[in-house]
Amino acid sequence: MPIKILLVDDNENNLLSMEVALEKSEYVFFRATSGRDALRILLNEEDFSLILLDVKMPIMDGYETAELIYQRDKLKQIPIIFITAHDYEEAAMFKGYRAGAVDFIRKPFNAEILRSKVAVFAELYRKNRLLRRQEEKLQAINADLLRLNRELEQRVLDRTLALENLNQELQALNLSKDKFLSVMSHDLRNPLTALLASSGKLSEDPESLSPGQVKQLSQIIHRTSNKLLNQLNEVIDWAKKQSRKTSFNPQKVRLADGAEESLEVLKPNAQQKKINVKNHIPKDMEVMADPLMLRSIVQNLVTNAIKYTPEGGLVQLSATIDEHMVCISIIDSGVGMSEETKARLFKNTDQKSLSGTNNEQGSGLGLLLVSDFVNQHGGRINVESTPGAGTTICFTIPGVLLESE
Numbered sequence: 001m002p003i004k005i006l007l008v009d010d011n012e013n014n015l016l017s018m019e020v021a022l023e024k025s026e027y028v029f030f031r032a033t034s035g036r037d038a039l040r041i042l043l044n045e046e047d048f049s050l051i052l053l054d055v056k057m058p059i060m061d062g063y064e065t066a067e068l069i070y071q072r073d074k075l076k077q078i079p080i081i082f083i084t085a086h087d088y089e090e091a092a093m094f095k096g097y098r099a100g101a102v103d104f105i106r107k108p109f110n111a112e113i114l115r116s117k118v119a120v121f122a123e124l125y126r127k128n129r130l131l132r133r134q135e136e137k138l139q140a141i142n143a144d145l146l147r148l149n150r151e152l153e154q155r156v157l158d159r160t161l162a163l164e165n166l167n168q169e170l171q172a173l174n175l176s177k178d179k180f181l182s183v184m185s186h187d188l189r190n191p192l193t194a195l196l197a198s199s200g201k202l203s204e205d206p207e208s209l210s211p212g213q214v215k216q217l218s219q220i221i222h223r224t225s226n227k228l229l230n231q232l233n234e235v236i237d238w239a240k241k242q243s244r245k246t247s248f249n250p251q252k253v254r255l256a257d258g259a260e261e262s263l264e265v266l267k268p269n270a271q272q273k274k275i276n277v278k279n280h281i282p283k284d285m286e287v288m289a290d291p292l293m294l295r296s297i298v299q300n301l302v303t304n305a306i307k308y309t310p311e312g313g314l315v316q317l318s319a320t321i322d323e324h325m326v327c328i329s330i331i332d333s334g335v336g337m338s339e340e341t342k343a344r345l346f347k348n349t350d351q352k353s354l355s356g357t358n359n360e361q362g363s364g365l366g367l368l369l370v371s372d373f374v375n376q377h378g379g380r381i382n383v384e385s386t387p388g389a390g391t392t393i394c395f396t397i398p399g400v401l402l403e404s405e
Contacts, residue, residue: 001129002028003122004047008038008065009054009083014107018052018083021111022118034058035065042069048078049125050118052105055084055096066099077128079121081105195224198268220268228265248376250288252400255326256281258291259317262298266306273311277302280318286400287326293373294397300370301330301393308391309334325379325396336387345383346371370395 003026007015015031022029030045032038034057042048051069055062062082069075082096085107093104102121105114202209202217209217259281270277287294298317305315313333320327337345346367374381379396 002026003049003125004028004030004045005118006030006032006038006041006048006051008032008035008051008057008062010034010057011054014054014083018109018114021109021114027122035060035062035068038065039068042072042075046074050121051078051080052118053080053082053101055082063095063099066096066101070100076100079103079124081117081121083107083109192228193269195221195228195268197272198224224265224268248293249290250377250398251291253287253289253291253294254283255285255287255319255328256283258289258294259298259328262295262302263317266299266302269303270306270315273306273309273313275306275309275312276314277306278314278316280316281328282319285319285321285326288398288400289377290373293376297370297373297395298328298330300367301395304367305330305332305334305391305393308332321399322396324399326399327394327396329392329394331390331392333390336389336391337383337385338387342383342385346381 005022005027007018007029009015009018010033012033015033019029030041030048032041036059038051038053053062053065057065060068062084066080066082069078069080079102080100081103082101083105084096096104103117105117198217198220202214202221206214256279259279263277263279267277302315302317309315309332315333316329316331318329318331320329371381374395374397377397379398381393381395383391383393385391
């Protein structure tokens, strides 16, 4: 890129002399015969590397011209060398430096000195221009790095959010699996145990049984088998809804009938221990509940009540209305539990820690599931128990009046 130099002198001969002395292919000269001409050129042209400015000019001298030039921000970086024939005294030089001059050359000028000084400023201009270009490149690189860093941060954030969402989905699937296994275990295993016991008794020594006993056992097997098949179909449908996140499906349920369905499946278990199970829930009481969840809650709690009630004991179901919530109570005459066991009852623990002296052990998922299902209905669970004096567990779910209002 050529070096642009502005020559300012009211004498054309002086302008020509400077061009001849400085003639180089890399220099491009612009001539001005007055301060106004110089300002006009500077308004239209940019990137001058140097201004050689005569001091003594009519109308506007070199000092005034320099001051006007430096009033424009984009022109302040152009160095000015004053050319003077008379004002070479100290006061005049101070005035020139104050106006913005970087150097003085005295007329008549020495061509070698002029070329040497101009060459210095031309080289400074080249280096400054190179530095500016490097700075621009560095700024561009820095901008690219900032952009890449922002993009990287965004990608990391997106990936982190995606992993968090995936982790939540996996946790939900794992919880859904645990719920499914718990429902299968507690809703189907206990009736199946009773079914196997009845069929085993029927097949062991059928000749010793009276026709009435055979009929009774056959009816138990048939009735329990149908109940198990229906419950299995319901559990499969429920598991499918779990995967679509639509498993909670509350509807109007006649509470006594729903509880009776659960008790019917558990009667063989109770009969084995000669435990009397009573359903005192009012026939006309209705609740808004998910039928499968309600049955699972009742079967889990009644199963535990039968398990921890000694032979010949009593398990009762009752229900009361408190404002818009129905409190369903399972009352047993079993072994009871300590305060420590009550505190852990619906937390992640195993059944052995809940049973006191009982040696039976389970996963604990059943009671966790009970708590989860009750919470989904917006209800609560309360436990009252004394070691050796039985247990009462009450859970609440919305009554039908809550929905109609």
